[in-house]
Amino acid sequence: MKRFITPKVYVPIALTILSVIWLIFARQLPSSSSVxxxxxxxxxxxxxxxxxxxxxxxxxxxxxxxxxxQAPDEDAPDRLLPIDIKRIAGFVIAIFAYVFVLDLVTFIPxxxxxxxxxxxxxxxxxxxxxxxxxxxxxLAIYAIFEFALKIDLP
Amino acid sequence: xxxxxxxxxxxxxxxxxxxxxxxxxxGFLPGLSATMGVAIMMPFTFGMDPIxxxxxxxxxxxxxxxxxxxxxxxxxxxxxxxxAATVLDGYPMSQxxxxxxxxxxxxxxxxxxxxxxxxxLILLARQVANFALKFGPPEYFAVGMFGLSIVSSLAGKNIxxxxxxxxxxxxxxxxxxxxxTGAMRFTFGITGMLGGIQLVAALVGLxxxxxxxSKLAGxxxxxxxxxxxxxxxxxxxxxxxxxxxxxxxxSSIIGTVIGIIPGTGSGTASWLSYNEAKRVxxxxxxxGKGNIEGLLASEVxxxxxxxxxxxPLLTLGVxxxxxxxxxxxxxxxxxxxxxxxxxxxxxxxxxxxYIMLVIANIFMCILGLLGVPLFVKVLKVPSGILMSxxxxxxxxxxxxxxxxxxxxxxxxxxGVVGYLLIRADFPIPPILxxxxxxxxxxxxxxxxxxxxxxxxxxxxTRPICLVLLVVAVIAFCWPFIRSLLAKRRAAKSGxxx
Numbered sequence: 001m002k003r004f005i006t007p008k009v010y011v012p013i014a015l016t017i018l019s020v021i022w023l024i025f026a027r028q029l030p031s032s033s034s035v036x037x038x039x040x041x042x043x044x045x046x047x048x049x050x051x052x053x054x055x056x057x058x059x060x061x062x063x064x065x066x067x068x069x070q071a072p073d074e075d076a077p078d079r080l081l082p083i084d085i086k087r088i089a090g091f092v093i094a095i096f097a098y099v100f101v102l103d104l105v106t107f108i109p110x111x112x113x114x115x116x117x118x119x120x121x122x123x124x125x126x127x128x129x130x131x132x133x134x135x136x137x138x139l140a141i142y143a144i145f146e147f148a149l150k151i152d153l154p
Numbered sequence: 155x156x157x158x159x160x161x162x163x164x165x166x167x168x169x170x171x172x173x174x175x176x177x178x179x180x181g182f183l184p185g186l187s188a189t190m191g192v193a194i195m196m197p198f199t200f201g202m203d204p205i206x207x208x209x210x211x212x213x214x215x216x217x218x219x220x221x222x223x224x225x226x227x228x229x230x231x232x233x234x235x236x237x238a239a240t241v242l243d244g245y246p247m248s249q250x251x252x253x254x255x256x257x258x259x260x261x262x263x264x265x266x267x268x269x270x271x272x273x274x275l276i277l278l279a280r281q282v283a284n285f286a287l288k289f290g291p292p293e294y295f296a297v298g299m300f301g302l303s304i305v306s307s308l309a310g311k312n313i314x315x316x317x318x319x320x321x322x323x324x325x326x327x328x329x330x331x332x333x334x335t336g337a338m339r340f341t342f343g344i345t346g347m348l349g350g351i352q353l354v355a356a357l358v359g360l361x362x363x364x365x366x367x368s369k370l371a372g373x374x375x376x377x378x379x380x381x382x383x384x385x386x387x388x389x390x391x392x393x394x395x396x397x398x399x400x401x402x403x404x405s406s407i408i409g410t411v412i413g414i415i416p417g418t419g420s421g422t423a424s425w426l427s428y429n430e431a432k433r434v435x436x437x438x439x440x441x442g443k444g445n446i447e448g449l450l451a452s453e454v455x456x457x458x459x460x461x462x463x464x465x466p467l468l469t470l471g472v473x474x475x476x477x478x479x480x481x482x483x484x485x486x487x488x489x490x491x492x493x494x495x496x497x498x499x500x501x502x503x504x505x506x507x508y509i510m511l512v513i514a515n516i517f518m519c520i521l522g523l524l525g526v527p528l529f530v531k532v533l534k535v536p537s538g539i540l541m542s543x544x545x546x547x548x549x550x551x552x553x554x555x556x557x558x559x560x561x562x563x564x565x566x567x568x569g570v571v572g573y574l575l576i577r578a579d580f581p582i583p584p585i586l587x588x589x590x591x592x593x594x595x596x597x598x599x600x601x602x603x604x605x606x607x608x609x610x611x612x613x614x615t616r617p618i619c620l621v622l623l624v625v626a627v628i629a630f631c632w633p634f635i636r637s638l639l640a641k642r643r644a645a646k647s648g649x650x651x
Contacts, residue, residue, distance in 0.1 A: 015322075044328065062314075084372075138546070
């Protein structure tokens with residue numbers, strides 16, 4: 001069963017499902033007959049999504065067949081280890097939390113905390129680096145964008 | 155007789171140099187762009203005479219288009235959409251300890267493309283401008299389809315995955331306001347989606363954020379995460395450039411022609427040029443793995459757009475790309491009316507623009523080559539620190555587009571999606587192609603159908619459109635034809651032995 005839980009199998013299946021859902025929304029858009037142009041807002045998305053659906057379905061079938069023919073292999077070179085999955089999960093949580101709190105906490109503190117977390121995820125443990133890089137880089141970016149380029153940051 | 159003292163003054167030369175430096179910085183930083191750089195610098199030129207004003211702005215233009223290649227090569231983060239194709243071979247080159255070679259090739263390639271388009275601008279501006287007038291909605295649709303046809307070349311082993319990736323890009327491009335009727339599509343009531351998915355946010359997300367995740371995921375298997383990168387390569391040799399003279403010439407022509415066609419730009423030129431270089435290469439399988447031909451094709455073409463885009467601007471008052479649209483505003487602020495009368499009423503200004511564009515390219519080349527030893531030091535920064543800083547740069551760059559946190563979220567989400575797609579062996583470049591070309595293809599298709607009152611024969615009765623569509627079909631099928639021919643040759647040589 002583990003050989004089917006790989007990105008090569010579940011990504012095309014997810015894209016197939018996404019194509020169907022997206023197509024349902026696309027069909028709700030105004031059609032050609034309800035607008036004065038000869039091709040309405042739904043024409044192009046519908047055409048593209050039909051192509052995407054067909055191709056995703058074929059690729060899903062191909063990948064499921066390929067996975068079924070493979071011997072179960074725990075040591076596949078590109079299979080992620082549990083520690084890698086935890087790192088990625090930590091990264092995803094960190095970056096989306098950063099986006100959510102950026103406006104509340106403002107740029108400098110939010111970015112310093114994010115950089116510390118990222119450096120820890122990348123295995124950095126030296127205290128000097130964990131302080132100097134986040135503070136120095138954040139302040140440098142802030143100075144360049146706010147004062148030199150006059151682009152307001154949160 | 156043109157008065158050279160108008161150009162050869164400290165003020166004008168100094169402003170041009172400053173412009174190139176600023177342009178390189180704007181191009182270098184993800185999220186900023188040459189367009190933004192020119193727009194930001196334009197108010198500073200209000201009190202200047204036309205020639206000093208254009209010295210600064212053209213310097214920013216040229217430097218900005220080139221600057222994106224630096225981060226594209228070093229950290230897989232194209233600074234501008236013009237350098238997205240440069241990532242494909244530039245980044246692998248830097249990973250193979252050939253960063254100096256890649257950066258110098260990008261610099262010299264950009265210079266060659268820029269100078270070629272300057273020559274076309276100076277010698278043929280008025281003649282080639284008539285060519286741009288022949289382009290209407292059917293032709294623009296055909297150009298878009300031609301651009302999209304290179305998906306087959308970028309798809310790798312599985313063409314269906316390439317088509318799916320292109321479809322994802324095309325669909326991302328439909329989010330937001332419908333360009334023809336103004337209806338909202340797939341916004342789900344989210345304010346940030348009203349303006350659609352920004353190209354730069356998609357660029358940094360799909361290329362840079364996904365790369366950060368890849369590095370994080372690969373840490374367990376990496377030999378040594380604190381390993382310091384050593385680059386022993388040399389500046390690209392004249393022999394290598396001469397060996398690629400056909401590639402350089404072809405890419406210069408593609409970039410200049412794309413620049414002349416209004417409403418296209420450096421992004422389209424670099425992809426088309428990359429595809430052509432791959433198509434005619436003796437070793438197309440090495441593209442995407444550090445082949446200097448691919449890098450040269452992309453960089454020559456994107457800078458060749460600069461001179462080409464000025465052709466319709468100066469001769470017809472029609473901007474060739476987004477940057478020249480801003481430059482059009484600058485011309486008007488200076489009290490100049492672009493078009494045929496500009497050449498007769500203000501010949502000094504026109505000649506000044508020509509010369510400043512050449513000088514800007516020279517400064518870009520000198521600064522780029524001098525900067526190579528400095529730029530390459532970035533690779534010595536430990537991977538963990540570099541990737542962390544790259545991610546913050548991506549977030550800030552995405553925010554800088556519209557001062558909107560939605561774009562930051564979109565970049566991060568697309569980074570995660572991009573990583574999953576890469577793990578599933580889906581190619582990323584077709585997504586960007588779809589996003590860049592989707593709006594052009596759809597809106598011009600619909601305009602063409604309105605022109606012809608629903609008759610699709612309009613695409614087959616206009617010569618330029620028909621030729622482009624036929625070439626698009628051939629370009630799409632070419633990788634399969636080539637593969638078939640290669641198999642037949644192999645089978646025949648097998649039979650003989």
